[in-house]
Amino acid sequence: MLDKAFNPSEIEPRLYAGWESSGAFACDPGSSAVPFTIMIPPPNVTGSLHMGHALTFTVQDVLVRWRRMQGRDVLWQPGTDHAGIATQMVVERLLAEQGNVDRRAMGREAFIERVWQWKAESGGTITRQLRRLGASLDWARERFTMDAGLSAAVREVFVTLYRTKDADGRGLIYRDRRLVNWDPRLQTAISDLEVENQEIKGHLWYITYPIAGSMQGEPGQFITVATTRPETMLGDTAVAVHPQHPTLAALIGRHAILPLVGRLIPIIADSYADPEKGTGAVKITPAHDFNDFAVGQRHELPMPSVLDRQACVTVAEIADALAAVDGVADPAFVRGLDGQDRFAARKAIVAELERLGLLAKVEPHTHQVPHGDRGGVPIEPLLTTQWYCNAEVLAKPAIEAVETGRTQFVPKQWENTFFAWMRDIQPWCISRQLWWGHRIPAWYGPDGAVFVAYSDAEARAEARVHYGNDAALVQDEDVLDTWFSSGLWPFSTLGWPEKTKELARYYPGDVLVTGFDIIFFWVARMMMQGIHFMNRVPFHTVYIHGLVRDERGQKMSKSKGNIIDPLELIDRFGADALRFTICALTGPGRDVKLGAARVESQRSFVTKLWNAARFCEMNAIAPDPAFDPAAARLPLTRWILDAANDAVARATDALERYRIDEYAAICYRFTWNTFCDLFVEFAKPVLSPVMAGPPPGPEDAASCPVMPDPRSGPGHAASSPVMPGPRVGPEARPRTGSGPASTTFVLDEVWDGRDKPGHDRRAPAPVQSDTADAREVRATAAHVLGIVLRLLHPAMPFVTEELWDRFGYGAQYSLIRAPWPTPVPVTDGANARHELDWVVRLITQVRAVRAEMNVPSSTPTPILLRDATPETLARASRWIDAIKRLARASELKSLTGEMPKGSVQAVLDEATVILPLAAVIDLGTERTRLAKERDKATGEAKKIAQKLENVDFVRRAPEEVVEENRERLATAQAEIARLEAALARIE
């Protein structure tokens, strides 16, 4: 027996362990099946599962589980990223907390050993958490970016790119001395992508630079520059003005005296100086500003650095130029700045300028200041020698691959983002001044000669050739950007550069799933490196999902305190509920707004499925291997099989299009609305007919609050004249066995105006019907439940597996590899659909009317059909038990004569549905209700008529559209006529 409720916390760990140990997630390189590969975006080894992970891994797991069920040989490659900066920071913080010496005191080797130790102890957090989410990763193949094999791949790539020369004879990896984004807190170079601009409320300082050799009172005695960074002025080597500047151009060629420093700097012409901005003159500090660096290169200016690696002032490079100038420059002041922090120096410099009267003015100024995304402090452009990768060369084939569609983005609009960045790609700084990471395989000789090699030994061998003897070599201290190794993930995890059978089989992969924030960092680099080294794109599809936000659409962040922990949600509601919520909310190009309330409401779907299964269990519904859907003969079974076909086809199509949200909605609707609300309810009278029909009404019809007409007395209804009903021809007579239930009720009985006392159903026997009909319904129910479980398995693996096992659809843990459902032939599905559609509409109509008239559902009433065709009456007869049960009917009959007084009417196709409710209805209310219905239909008819009167519409619209409108008009007009007739019957 299934428990009353699904208990995820008990069931999930057990099922996951079973899956994993039974090898259900493992790929099979020896299989003949078509492979399907997804490379996990390796989470940081320091990470713990956050909502972004929950989103991306749920989406991937849905795709992976679905494809596995389709029979593909799935490799979902797991692993983690060594995450250079992040991990180094974590371990350094830990060392500090434990009161250890810092890493520099500790030494490189000992520190790295400590990081490995940390990884062994704490690096498994994220992978454990992924298991809790239900991610079906092939754990036996787990990789780490610093594994020996992956490290070998990194060296292979580095050496190869270094040795591959571009058109100018330069390696695709090369060393260069230029400005780099320097993070003074972490004391390492970072790439452009790791810089985040933050809006800062600062100041614009206007500083007066005296012109050298100018006379007192001369108009051009000073040139004023504006700056947001006065402290960099120590490194100024020019002042630039626009060559066509109306007034300042006259000063070009003269020199300014750099305040504080006393050095003479030229006033140069450069169109970089925008006459509209600031004062029109701009100070040039080539070593501390990217634009100024370019100006400095153009004019061959000196480039002294005045800030060091900790962003403190250093005067070493300008010491020789210091000169005392009365009232302008004082070498002692500048020397006094040496070693001061950049912001302290700024303050001091501003104060000194003010004291000297060289500060023309200060304005408040809000501007974007670049910050390091990890360190969080303003970055400092710094002149250093770093290793670069010529991304421009590598980008070209990657751009082409997307242009030609060999790799496609979903949604497509992200291709524009990709192109925009790739077509203007900058040299990629790949060296980092860290210890944790892949050490750059470059060695330096005593004279600075560089030897790039696979190993220390190989480098020594090269040096021996170079020098003619054994020279002492020193390996480069730096490590590579983490993304350099991540970019190799699609093939380094498969054994490259070895030619493994996994590499041949699983590269290229199929889909890459990630967020848009990673397109540049990772997707672009995998494309570039994958194409360059494997000659093929690493994946044919890049599926980009949104970001997870909180319920109000705010980005989740620690500072806002709106972080939602997926593990907490799993604890509270179960992994299936969380996963299904994510699936339902992840529309293309849309962020996922998620909160506990949403997960809680989706949990009820898990419960619903569980309870539907309990119903099946209670009704002895069990899988029947001999069941043949094509042989189903009942309208009910043919209808549900037909509807299941439709759900299967549409769910599969949605997954093909990566529309996880549509897939979820289709499954949800089919399970809840179609299977539970309709099929199960219709099945009940067949499965246990004793329980069919409404609960017992009052024994005495006269005491029923519905029937007696308070105005005319209890005898009134009974005294209404009743005409004989139509004889239903034998062809329309219900055939025993073709309907869903016993047909003890005959529709050609004429309603006699009296409600029959209900059967005595006060003690329903818990018997299960064992008719052929009931057996067919049971087998069908089991078949369709099996489809539901398989359809939902990718989204809700736990509850579906549990039910699959409990019902014995297959061996334990077999759902994970059960065949994905495909549509099956159904006999005359359209007919069954039409039939059920009518029954549902009848029931809905009656329910609506009853609710509107405030008839309590405990009070059954008769349902009379007027003007119904024999076909309709036959249909009604076939479904009489279900109708009575679901529409709370005491009986169902045809009516040709006059309507009982005080009846309520509703129009259903050609027939009018009449509910005799004399006791409770007010004629005025009923008249208003019917008039409202009629007016609605009239409005509809008028709209369509207008359309059809438009000759252009009739002439130019497609024939089927015109025809459809004609039909709709006819239907509406017929409905109006019947509603008019109904109104006329009311006195």
Place this chain on the structure above:
RNA sequence: GGGCGGUUAGCUCAGCGGUAGAGCGUCUCGUUUACACCGAGAGGGCCGGCGGUUCGAACCCGUCACCGCCCACCA
């Protein structure tokens, strides 16, 4: 400055040329034995504004407004 996305029921969102939809919330009714994490029913929207294309626009085009994001840059 360049670009992208969004604006549809109270909320979250589907729909993207031919009858405006769902879930949640609201209101009403219901102790029907699968399920109150339930069932039934109802109310609720000139689909951001203005133009245009079309027989027909929530949907296509233009434009504006507001919200969000990305890139560049602001001496």
